[in-house]
Amino acid sequence: MTTHDIHETTAPHPQRWRILGFLGIAQLMLILDVTVVAIALPHMETDLGLSRAAVTWTVSAYTLTFGGLMLLGGRIADLVGAKRVVLTGLLVFTGASLLTGLAGSAEMVVSGRIGQGVGAALLSPAALSLVVTLFDGDDRNKALGVWSALGGGGAALGVLLGGLITGGPGWPWVFFINVPIGLLIFAALAVMLPAGVGMRPRPRLDFVGALLVTGASTALIYALIQAGDHGWLTTVTGGLVLFALIGYVAFAGWQKRARSPLMDVALLARRPVTTGAFLILMATALMVAVFFLGTFYFQHARGYGAMRTGLLFLPVAVATMAGANLTGRILGRFGARPLAVVALLIAAAGMTVPALTMQPVAVTVGIAVAGAGTGALFVIASATALGQVAPQEAGIASGIVSTFHEFGASIGAAVVSSVATVSLVGDSLDGFRDGFLVAAFAAAGAAVVAGLLTPAARHPAG
Template structure:
C-alpha cells in the first residue's frame, strides 16, 4: 500500500475560497428571484423575458455541467476553475450593466457557462485536496452551501434591490470573484491532466442543452399562445427528437458525457425524478411568492426578502431532519412525506390567497423540498458502484438545474394572468398546480422509491 501524498498546507483556505465561489453560483438563482419584479419594470421586460432571466442561467448551467467536468479532466481542474470564475465574474458585470432584455439574457447565459465550468471543477479539487475523514468533513461543508445559499440569497437580494438597486445583485459578484481568482491562482497546486485524456463530447452537450431549451421555450410560450397550439406541439416534438438523438449519441460516442444506462436503474431514476421535482417546486415557491408580494401586494424588496427567510430556514430544517432519519427509515418514507408536505404547503395559499397563508404555506413546502433534496442524493448515489459515483453525481446535479428551468417556465405560464395583469387568479392557479404536482409526485415516489437497503443500513452508523 503506497503512502498518501502529503496534504496541501492551505487546503482549508482553498476550501473556503472555493466554497464562496460555489455560493455565488447558488445565490444567482434565489437572489435574482427577489429582484425580478424590479428588473421587469426598469427594463420593460415581457413575461417571457422575465422567465428566461431564471431559465437561461439554469439551462446553460445544467446543460454544460458534464462538459465542464470533462474539460477539467482534460486540461486540469485548476485551469477550468479559474477560467470558469473569470467568465462568471465578467458575465456578472455585463448583466448588471444591461439596459435591454438581449443584454440581460446574454449575460445570464454567459454566467451559466462560467458556472458549468466552475462547479464540477471546484468539487474535483475539493475531492483531490482532502482524504479520509477530512474529505467527509470538507464535502459536508460543500453540501451545506445549498441551504445556506437559499437563506442568504433571499436576504441579500432584498437588501441589494431595496438599497443600491437590482444591478448590484450582479455587481456584488465582481469584486468577490476577482479576489478569489487572484488568491486561487497563487494557492492552488499545479495539476496533471488525466493520463488517458477523455475527449470532449461537444455534440452531446449541444444536443441536450438545445433540446431542453426547445422544451422550455414551448412551456414559456404556452402562457401566451395556449397549451394545445401547433407551435407548442412542434417545439415539444423537436425537444423529444433532440433527447432521442442525445441518447443515441451517448451510446455511440467514444467518450460520452454520461452513461445513460444509469438512468434506467431504479435508484438513479428515482433520485433524478426527486431532484427535478424538488428544484421545480422550490423555484415555484420563489417565483410565485416574490411576484405576489411585490407585484400583487406592493411590498418592497427588503420586506419580501425577510418574508422568505422562514422558507429558507424551513428548507434547511427539512434537509437536516431527513439526513438524521434516512438511515433508520430508508428513502421511501421521507420522499413521500417531503412531497406531501410540499403539496400541503402549496395548497394553503391555493385555498385562501392571503399574505400569512403564503408565508406559512411556502415555509411548509420549503421543509418538504429540503427533505427531497437529501433523499434524491442519497437514493441516486447510495446504491451505485464507487467508480460510477462521479457520473451519477453529475446526472443529479444536471437535473437539479433543469428542474429550476422547467419550474420557472411552467409556473410563469400558468400564472401569466397575474404576472401581466391586475388579477390574483394566476397566482392561485400557480399554487394549485404546484400542490397537485407535488401530490401526484408523492404517489409516484411511493411506487418508485426503492425500499430500505439492508446492507447499506448496516454500514450507515459511520456516516
C-alpha cells in the same frame, strides 16, 4: 481505471481546508444566482420593460446553460486540469455578472445570464473534482458535507440577500457584488491551488452530446414559456415538445456511440440514480415555483418593497434548512422511500394553503411549509442517487444529479410563469392561485411516483 487513479495518493495539501473555503464561497455564489434574482425580477421588469417571457428567461437562461453544459465542463476539467477550469470559469462568471448588472435591455440581460451559466458550468464540476481530489477518508466526507449544505441553504439565502440588495443599492448590485468576490477568489485560488491537480486525459470532448441535450432542453423550456401566451394545446407548443423529445432520444443514442460520452446513460437505467434525478428535478422545480410566485405576489399584487419581501422569506429559508437538517439526521433510520413521500406531501400541503386563500400571512406560512418539504427532498435525492454507486462512478453520478437540478429550476420557472400569466401581466390574483395549485398537484403526483419508484431501504449487514 482504478479508484487509485482517480484520487491523489500524495500527502494531503496543507491548505486544503482554506482552499475548500474559497471553493465553497465560489459554489455558493453560483447557487445564490439561481434565486437571488427572484426578488429583483419585478424591479428589472419595470426598469428595463421586460416582457413576461424575458422575465422567465432571466431565470431559465442561467439554469439551462448551467445544467446543459455542466457535464461538458467536467470533461474539460478532466482533460486540462481542474485548476485551469476553475479559474477560467471564475473569470467568465465574473465578467458575465458585470455585463448583466450593466444591462439596459432584455437582450443584454439574457446574454449576461447565458454567460454566467457558461462560467458556472465550468466552475462547479471542476471545483467538486478538486474537493474530491484534495481530501481523503473522513476528511473527504466532512468536506462533501460542507459542499452539500451549500446547495440546501444557498438557494433560500439567495432570496434574503436579493431583498436586501435590491431594496438597498438596487437590482444591478445583485450582479455587481459577484465581481469583487469573484476576483478575490480568483487571486487566492491562483496562488493556493496546485497545478495539474485532477488532470485525467481523455480522447476528446463530446460537443455533439452537449449540443443535443442543451438544444432539446431549450426547446422544451421555450415550449413551456410560449404555452402561457399561445395555449398548451397548440401546434407550436406540441411541435416544440416533440422536437425536444427527439433531441433527448438522439442524445441517448449518441451517448452509446460516442468515443468519450458526456454521460453514462446506463447509469440512468439504475433505479437509485433515476429516482434521485427525478427527486432533485422535482425539488428544484418546486423551490423555484415557491420563490417565483411568492416574490411576484408580495411585490406585484401587494406592493411590498424588495427588502420587506426578502424578510418575509426569512421563515422560508429557516424552514428549508431545518427540513434538510432533520432529514439528514433521520434518513438512515427510516429510509428514503417514506421520507420522500412525506416530504413531497408536506410540499403539496404548503402549496395548497395560498391556493385556498391569498392572504399575506397564509402565503408566508404556506411557502415556508413547502420550503421545509423541498429542503428535505434535496437531501433524500442526493442520498438516493449517490448512496449505492461505486467510487469511480461518483463523479458522473453527481454530474447527472446536478444537471437535473438546473433543468428542474428552468422547468419550474417556465411552468409557473405560464400558469400565472394573468397575474403577472394584470391585477388578478387568479394566476398566482392557479400557480400554487398546479405546484401542489405536481408535488402530490410526485409523491405517488416516489412511493413506487424509490428503492426500499437496505438494512446494514451485521
